[in-house]
Amino acid sequence: MTDTSFEHPKAGSEASPPGLRSFAASMLAGVLRALAVRRDRRLLHALPDSLLKDIGINRGNIDYVATRDECGGFGSRGDSLYSSCRPRSE
Known part of the structure; x- marks a missing residue:
């Protein structure tokens, strides 16, 4: 007779591959x-x-300002336009 039981992954175990989580x-x-x-x-x-x-902005550049991060570059930024720009600690 073969064992057909299935064990569910326990909490905290590797339930999904790291690539999928990333x-x-x-x-x-x-x-x-x-x-x-x-x-x-x-x-x-x-x-x-x-x-x-x-x-220091006008209506014509609201879209430009809203898509930039508060440190001046494009990409990920803080939670909102009003969050402070802090250097990253390493």
């Missing part, structure tokens, strides 16, 4: 980034022109 984390980071950019655009478009001028 892919999923990267996809989640992309979605969160897109949501943050969308929120920043909406918030900036809601400001009056006088406040936009105070922070």
